[in-house]
Each structure stands twice: as C-alpha cells, then as structure tokens.
Amino acid sequence: MSRSSSRTPASNFSDIFGVFGRQMMAALIAGERNPKVLAQMARSRMRTKIGQLEQAFDGHFGDHHRFLLARILARIDGIDADIAALDAQIHEQLAPFAPAAIRLDEIPGIGPVTAAIIISEVGLDMSRFPTAGNLCSWAKFSPGIHSSAGRTKGNASTGHGNRYLARVLGEAGVVAGKTHTFLGQH
Numbered sequence: 001m002s003r004s005s006s007r008t009p010a011s012n013f014s015d016i017f018g019v020f021g022r023q024m025m026a027a028l029i030a031g032e033r034n035p036k037v038l039a040q041m042a043r044s045r046m047r048t049k050i051g052q053l054e055q056a057f058d059g060h061f062g063d064h065h066r067f068l069l070a071r072i073l074a075r076i077d078g079i080d081a082d083i084a085a086l087d088a089q090i091h092e093q094l095a096p097f098a099p100a101a102i103r104l105d106e107i108p109g110i111g112p113v114t115a116a117i118i119i120s121e122v123g124l125d126m127s128r129f130p131t132a133g134n135l136c137s138w139a140k141f142s143p144g145i146h147s148s149a150g151r152t153k154g155n156a157s158t159g160h161g162n163r164y165l166a167r168v169l170g171e172a173g174v175v176a177g178k179t180h181t182f183l184g185q186h
Helices: 019-030 035-039 044-057 063-105 112-122 132-138 163-177
Strands: 145-148 151-154
Touching (some): 019 035, 019 063, 035 044, 063 112
C-alpha cells in the first residue's frame, strides 16, 4: 500500500490473517483509510510497530483494491468453512474406530491425523495380511533389491502397495526417531 517504502502491512505481521490483521482488513473494506486509525488497531507485540504500520498504511487503496480484498477474504472464509465441514465429516466417519485411533495415537510419532490415515488405509482386520511381512510390503516398507551381474541395485521399496500409507508411516518414523523413547533409539 505504500509507494514510498517497501514496507507493507504484510511485512509487519507474522500472520496477516490473524485476529488483528483481519480487523484491519475489515476496516479497509469498510472504508477506513486513515493510517493512524488503522495502525491503532494493533494489539500486543504489534503495538511496538505502530510507526511502521502507519507508514505501511500510507498509500493508495482505492475501490478496486477494496473489491479485490473483499473477494479474497470471502474466498478464504469459504475454504475455511469447507475445511471445517470436511473435518467434521472425517470425525464422524472415524467415530466407530475411535478406540483404535486412541491406541495408535499413544505410539510415539503417531498423532490423531496419522492414526486416522493408518486406519483408513489399512483397516482394523489384519486377517487379510497373512504375515507381518505382507503388511510391510503393502505399506511399501519391504526393500526391493535386484541383482544383476554381481551388482546389487535397490530402490528401497517395493513397486506395489499403498503410497499414501508409505508416506504417513515414513513421516511417523522420522518423528519417532527424534523422541527419547525405545522407538527413537532404534
């Protein structure tokens, strides 16, 4: 918004979509253009940057900018509503499996989201995997090793299986490896 400075309101905020950033943007959309009034909306640690905020708000913000900002914020609010609806649906679908998700969540490196993904990708019926090795293969955690002319070539995973499960288990393994637990030590 400022023509004379490279400082913008966004460069002064760590999260421009936080409570105070959204209040300032709502004031801009409502027609407030006074840099001092806008800067005074800052709270907590941002109060120390009032001068920088005033400088950042000093510039041209016309009706076209107001229109675009309103559309952008409406789109963000719509996406946030969609995410909340999807989260509610996932929670509802996961409810019958809550005890298993809670048990998985107790494992270092596995949180609620990882537990939900594991349950959705593997299920609870382990009888479809005759051995633990079959489950490892399905999770793409069985190394694929090929030998040719005395040289061993490997790509570190099987070619078949569930890549989504492999990704989430790999991330859980990395997180567990950083803990001071039995799993973290191995």
